[in-house]
Amino acid sequence: MVAVGNTMHADFALVQRAKAQDRAAFNEIVLRYKSKVYNYIYRQVESAADAEDLTQETFVRAYLSINSFQSRASLNTWLFRIATNLCIDQGRKEKRSRSLLAPRSSDEDNYVEQEVPDSSFDPQELALNTELGTKLDAALRSLPEKLRTVILLYDIEGLSYEEISAILDCPLGTIKSRIFNARSAMRDKLAPYLQSIS
Amino acid sequence: MNILNNNKIVNCASAECLLPQFVDGNLSAREAWQLEKHLAECRNCSTKVDQLKQTIDLLHTASRLDTADDFMAKLHARLDVIDESANSVGTVPQRASLRELAATYLRMLRVPGVPIGVAIGAVAVLMIALIPNLxxxxxxxxxxxxxxxxxxxxxxxxxxxxxxxxxxxxxxxxxxxxxxxxxxxxxx
Known part of the structure; x- marks a missing residue:
């Protein structure tokens, strides 16, 4: 708790300096958060190149609008909010381009029944950590956007229910429900591996 | 939500309602005890809980990646362009884009009293425009x-x-x- 308070205090000081056109302070903000933002975006989009571009765009937008940042919000929450909006826009673009190239029915509403789109889902292979990571990422990417966003923010980036509620502008109850649904969907997708070790 | 009936979990469906708080450790001691009793008797539910816990552990250990080596250089090149274009205008650099200014204006309209102020301002502008014709x-x-x-x-x-x-x-x-x-x- 003390660490969180210290982080927020340090962030506040950095933001104040960045608002006064201090590029070094903004640089420090980027160094603090680029890894978190990149990892979050990486699991939302289809390629590492897209993730890199959107992470750049997140910080460019933060730079452009740092003066509108309200100090009562956390910098962490604010940056994730910018990143989330960019990911949603990117998702829409990808959806449009996919539907133009190869029309297919939407499975956004049937996430519980949805499987990881990989026929070689072999539990033996998953013993390797790298392979497991790949399967985990594939399972995450196959989740509907709303469920993927909350599980990434909660279970991978470690944000609180309240922070996610602020980022997505959703009631706390909705966030909790989505997190549980997302975890259940992930459990179903990873069931072959989970069963093999239980 | 009536999860417990006479402090007993009556079926798997009601047990499932408690799972989200259970895996996060947010159940009361009594509810947790009741659920654990049910899990001891129900293999189906206990498997579900085990798998859910494993899934969460797996998510917590997801690999962390880092940005490319030239990330900062590319970013600063973009920020330099932004600063240069702002300075070349010859005014104090305005970092907020037109879109953000519009968003700020719309947010202001949601503040109680601001729409009334805007309406009064609009009426004043109209009156100033009409007075020369009187x-x-x-x-x-x-x-x-x-x-x-x-x-x-x-x-x-x-x-x-x-x-x-x-x-x-x-x-x-x-x-x-x-x-x-x-x-x-x-x-x-």
Whole structure:
């Protein structure tokens, strides 16, 4: 708790300096958060190149609008909010381009029944950590956007229910429900591996 | 939500309602105890809980990646372009884009009282735009040259005050419009 308070205090000081056109302070903000933002975006989009571009765009937008940042919000929450909006826009673009190239029915509403789109889902292979990571990422990417966003923010980036509620502008109850649904969907997708070790 | 019936979990469906809080450790001691009793008796539910916990552990250990080595260099190159374009305008750099300014304006409209202020402002602007088209009331003196007119009026008033020290009838009729209602050819 003390660490969180210290982080927020340090962030506040950095933001104040960045608002006064201090590029070094903004640089420090980027160094603090680029890894978190990149990892979050990486699991939302289809390629590492897209993730890199959107992470750049997140910080460019933060730079452009740092003066509108309200100090009562956390910098962490604010940056994730910018990143989330960019990911949603990117998702829409990808959806449009996919539907133009190869029309297919939407499975956004049937996430519980949805499987990881990989026929070689072999539990033996998953013993390797790298392979497991790949399967985990594939399972995450196959989740509907709303469920993927909350599980990434909660279970991978470690944000609180309240922070996610602020980022997505959703009631706390909705966030909790989505997190549980997302975890259940992930459990179903990873069931072959989970069963093999239980 | 009535999860427990006489402090007993009655079926798997009601047990499932408690799972989200259970895996996060947010159940009360009594509820957790009841659920654990059910899990000890129900293999289906206990498997679900085990798998859910494993899934969460797996998510917590997801690999962390880092950005490319040239990430910072590329970012600063973009920020340099932004700063240069802002400075080349010759004004104080304005970092908020047009879109963000519009968003700020829309947010302001949601603040109680601001829409009323905006409405009053709009009415004031309309009135200012319409006033030049209004005809002056009969007997009203208007001019586009306020300084010349004021000196004329002051002289007339002084003359009248000298003639009648107790009356000030000229002041009652004095209306000055500092606008372009009267053409420049007007010569009082």
């Amino acid at each position: 005809k002056p009331a009969p007997g009203t003196i208007t001019t586009s040259k306020p300084d010349a007119h004021i000196s004329t009026v002051v002289e007339a008033q002084l003359a009248q005050t000298a003639a009648d020290p107790l009356g000030d009838a000229a002041a009652d009729q004095l209306v000055v419009h500092q606008n372009n209602a009267i053409p420049d050819s007007y010569n009082p």
